[in-house]
Amino acid sequence: MKAEKAAPRRAGAQEKHDRILKAAVKIFARHGFHNSKISQIAKEAGVADGTIYLYFKNKDDVLISLFEEKLTEAIDRLKELLDGIDAPEQRFRAFIRNYVLYMDENKELAEVISVELRQSNKFMKEYVPIKFGEFLNLVSNLIRDCKDQGVFRTSVPPGIIKRSIFGALDEMVLYMVLDPHPKYDAEEIADALAEFFLEGLKKHPSSGQ
Numbered sequence: 001m002k003a004e005k006a007a008p009r010r011a012g013a014q015e016k017h018d019r020i021l022k023a024a025v026k027i028f029a030r031h032g033f034h035n036s037k038i039s040q041i042a043k044e045a046g047v048a049d050g051t052i053y054l055y056f057k058n059k060d061d062v063l064i065s066l067f068e069e070k071l072t073e074a075i076d077r078l079k080e081l082l083d084g085i086d087a088p089e090q091r092f093r094a095f096i097r098n099y100v101l102y103m104d105e106n107k108e109l110a111e112v113i114s115v116e117l118r119q120s121n122k123f124m125k126e127y128v129p130i131k132f133g134e135f136l137n138l139v140s141n142l143i144r145d146c147k148d149q150g151v152f153r154t155s156v157p158p159g160i161i162k163r164s165i166f167g168a169l170d171e172m173v174l175y176m177v178l179d180p181h182p183k184y185d186a187e188e189i190a191d192a193l194a195e196f197f198l199e200g201l202k203k204h205p206s207s208g209q
Contacts, residue, residue, distance in 0.1 A: 017055050020045045021069060024062050029108035033063060033116040060122035067117055070109055071131040074102060075138060088145040089198060095142055096169070096197075097190040103173045104186035114174040136162050146201070153203040161201065168193055 023044035027036045038059055042049045056062045081098055085091045103110040117123055139162040146152040172189050176182055184192070 016045075016047060016051070020047065020052060020055060020062070021066050024066055025108050025112055028063065028066075028116045029111045033059075033112075033119040038062075060120050063112075063117065063120050064123055064127060067113060067123070068131045070113070071135055074099070075131070075135055077102065078138060082142075088142070088149045089151050092142050092146060092151075092198060093194040095139070096165075096194040097187075099169055100172065100186050100190035100193070104176060107177065110173050111177045114170060114177055136166065139165055150203055151198075152201040156201060161197075165197060168196075 020041060024036075024041050027040045027044055030036075031040065036059065038052050039049050041059075041062065042052050045052075052062070056065060078095060078098055081094055082091050085094055103113075140158055143152065143158050143161050147154055147158075172193060176186065176189070
């Protein structure tokens with residue numbers, strides 16, 4: 001009996017938690033992180049102000065939780081996609097393309113991650129990059145597979161490559177968010193980035209590296 005009653009409560013709590021984060025994306029994108037208020041998030045989510053504090057310590061905690069959970073969703077989506085692709089070069093292209101298109105489809109989320117996240121001093125100083133580290137590990141695995149299969153040369157350190165790839169992705173998402181009339185659409189950006197890294201990192205037959 002107790003277990004049967006507990007399950008709906010847990011489900012209800014999770015639904016409310018998700019609703020708060022969804023509302024936070026809209027409010028942070030609409031007003032900016034610094035100008036947003038907990039009361040605005042609560043109103044958008046359809047809950048009392050005090051309810052927010054049952055799930056999150058403060059506004060910074062909402063932002064950090066939002067980043068972690070949305071990055072988890074992106075990682076899961078990317079892993080599922082990549083599991084169905086064998087060729088390392090195609091896996092690399094699919095990763096770049098899927099990430100860029102996902103951000104393009106979720107413009108408010110992209111704005112929060114690429115712009116507003118940097119406005120939180122707590123995030124910049126205290127964030128422990130657990131999920132971000134997992135994301136970079138996913139990139140590292142793609143790089144390793146390309147090296148093992150002879151697609152990429154071995155002379156460039158993987159740590160530099162993976163952060164360069166994320167930096168390029170982050171910069172292009174920022175471009176898509178901030179430019180009201182971008183010259184390039186998401187598909188063009190994704191294809192160009194994939195080509196840029198694949199051609200730049202390809203193994204040279206003459207050198208063997």
